[in-house]
Structure formats: C-alpha cells, structure tokens
Amino acid sequence: MVDDPERDRLSGRVARFARVGAGLSGAAATFGANALFANGDTTARNAKALKETLGKLKGPLMKVAQLLATVPDLLPPEFAAELAELQTNAPAMGPAFVRRRMAAELGPDWQSRFAEFDQAPAAAASLGQVHRATAHDGRTLAVKLQYPEMQSAVESDLGQLRVMLGLGRQMFSAIDTREMAEEIGERIREELDYDREARAMRLYGAYFADRDDIWIPTPEPDLSTARLLTMEWLDGEGLRTFKDADQKTRNQVARILFEGWWSPLTHLGIIHGDPHLGNYSFAEAGGRLNLLDFGCVRIFPPKFVGGVVKLYRSIVAGDKAGEIAAYEAWGFKGLSQDLADVLGIWARFIYGPLLDDRVRTVADGVAPGAYGRREAFQVKKALEEKGPVTIPREFVFMDRAAIGLGSAFLHLGAEHNWRRLFEASLEGFSEAALGARQAAALAAVGLAA
16 A cells, blocks of 8 residues: 555644644734834734734634635724735745645646646645646646645644634533534545545536536546646636626626525535635626635535525514424524524524515625624623523534625625525425435535535
8 A cells, every 4th residue: 555645644733733833822922022012003913924824824724714804894904904815815835846746646747738837826725726727728727736734734723623612612601612613624624635626516517507607617637636626717806806896796796696605505405615705706897707616515415405494484484483493404402492592693694684675785784893793792692691502513614604605795785685586596495306406416426415
C-alpha cells in the first residue's frame, strides 16, 4: 500500500495545533500593541491583523471568518470589510506549491495536459485556490488545488472547535451544541473530497440544464483527482458589483439567486450550503447567475424538507400544533409549547420576508445595525428560562445558508414579494414526489443520500 503523505496524521494535527496557537497569540499581541501605540485607528489595525492571521492559517477557522463577514451588522464595519476580503482575495500559496501539487496529482508532465496554465492564482479561499488554464481545444478552465495537509488541519481545527463549543455549553447551558459539532465536522470533511464535489456539480448541472439564466460549471474528470478539481471557467462579476446598480437590476439578480437556492431544496432536497458572496458571480448585466463551489452541498431527507414547508404554512395559518410537528420533523425532540414558542421567535425572523404578501426588502422596517440582533437576544433570554434544547444537526447548515442568502439580498437592497417567489418554488411539492426525484437524481451522479 502506497503511503499518502497528506492523510490525517497525529504529527500533522500537533503541528497544526501549534500553528493555530502561535498565529492567534501573535494576533493577540498585535491587538495589544495597537492599543498602546495606534493613533485613533486601533479597530482598523486589529481587523487587518486578524484577517492576515486567518488568511495564513487557512482551513476551517478561515471559513468561520468568511461566514461572519456575510452577515451585515454582525461585526464592526472595519472587521466586516477586512474579513470580506477573505472570500475572494485570501492569501495564496506560491508557484513552488503549485508546481509540486500539479506534479503530484497529474504527473511530472502535467504542463503538457494544458495549452496554457497560469501559475498565479485567480482566487484563493480557505481550503484551496483556483488557477486559470486553457485546454488544448481552446476552452478556458478553472483548476482548483487543495492546500497541503488539509486533512490534518481540518481534524485539528475541528478538535479545537469541539472544545470551544463545549465551553459555550458550560457558559450557556440552555443550548446543547454537540450535534452541531458533528454536523460541521462531517460537512467540512466532505469539502476535502473533490470527487464528491464534482458529482454535486453534475447534480446541479443536470437540474438547471433547461435554464439559460443559471449556469453550473462542467467538471473535467480527466484533469481531476482527489485533491485537484478542473472545471469549465465561467466569466462573471461578483455580487458586490451590483450593489449600486439600478433597482430593476438588483431585483433581477436577487430573484435569480433566490430561485437558484430555493428550487433545488424543494425539488431535490439539496442546498448550496456555503452561500458567501464569493460563491456567486453574474454575467449578462446580472441576467445570468454562475453558481460556484459545490464542496458544501447538503442533502436532506424528504421529511426534513417537508418540515421546512410545514413550518412556513403553519406560521401563516397560526397552527401551533403544526409548528411543533414541523420542528420535530427537523429533529428537535421533546418540545413543550413554551420551547416551541421560543424557537418561533427565530423562525419568524428567518421566515419573515415570506410571511408578508407584499413587495418589501428582506429586512423591511428593521433599523440599520439591528438585523437579527433583537431576535437572537430574545431567544437567548427565553431559553435561559425555558431550555435546554438540543440543536439537531440538520438545522445547522439550513440556518446558516438561509442567513447567508438573506445577507446577499440585504447587500443588494433587493425588493420583492418574497412570499410569491417562495410559493412558486413549492408548486407540486410533496414529500413523496421529492423523495422519488431525489433518489433518481442522486443515483444518476453516484451520490449517497
């Protein structure tokens, strides 16, 4: 058996633990120096120091920073601006790494497999970086390279995450986060599997094959391995480019993005679970969505998706028993009416735009800087009195993705009748029909439910 030098190793975990500790200690020291010597711009300097530290460490810690940056008003503006840079402009590995990785994955003659290959990365993220290349038939390709020793890095970071969540349980015992930790770990491990990502890409590509306004890159299996993923290059502009566009264009961008995210959930039981702004681009003046990065595609049981729909309909109808049944379909257990009412505070925040049958923004009537904060505070206080509650694992990425998607709509200032968009996505919905479609679609690309 050939030894894989990049498999998860104890030595690798220990080295990663030391790197993370040294990196965060260095950032803390910088914070202290800034407090003593900076002239009025301490926060900005600290934000830059944290971004640089996380960018060098990469891995799951950097992914957490990317997520935080997608939620408007969650962080001080200086931190949000710096961490947002990690989504599309993270520090990259140099040419020597690129040559080693390409030779290890495609052989010493790897350059002959391409007509052209740019060794300077076009983009860098938390687990890998992307290079632009040209195929011998003239097509432009995107080549995604995984960073070295990511398996050890992920296991080390996840171990530290479990410790942090454990401390959180001690300080705030009303929420049991153990299933959350398991879910995060499983999803991040999946992101290291580029073969799975290629299958997920084909799954989405087949689903949107008949739409001209949603494009999915096509993977190139002959130029891909477990740690190298080559695919079609899709040109487009980032979502932030449209922030100052006219209202009609911003609304168009938001509508396509809404349909590109919700429709696969209600028809196939899958979500694009990493909705930070760097994973979307738009072409044709915002009239076409390029959906990118399929490392975090979450597949849900039809029962869970049924719970998502049932909760929406129960809230609209004022059906308290239906709400509890929906939460139980999500995996919550032993809920009293009091606990269901507490969960309803957050549910009505997430579902809020869908409950009004009118044109509005996602955060209509909410003062700047207050988006979600009032509801989060209310839930925390109420759970201290009515809890504890265990957060089921299926809930984690559904909630994360819904917040990330809402954040994109907030950045755009889009105005829609969100309820009608959602109702359109539910046309013909049933758990049985979803189950049949999901089974057939997953079998076609070789993905397990």
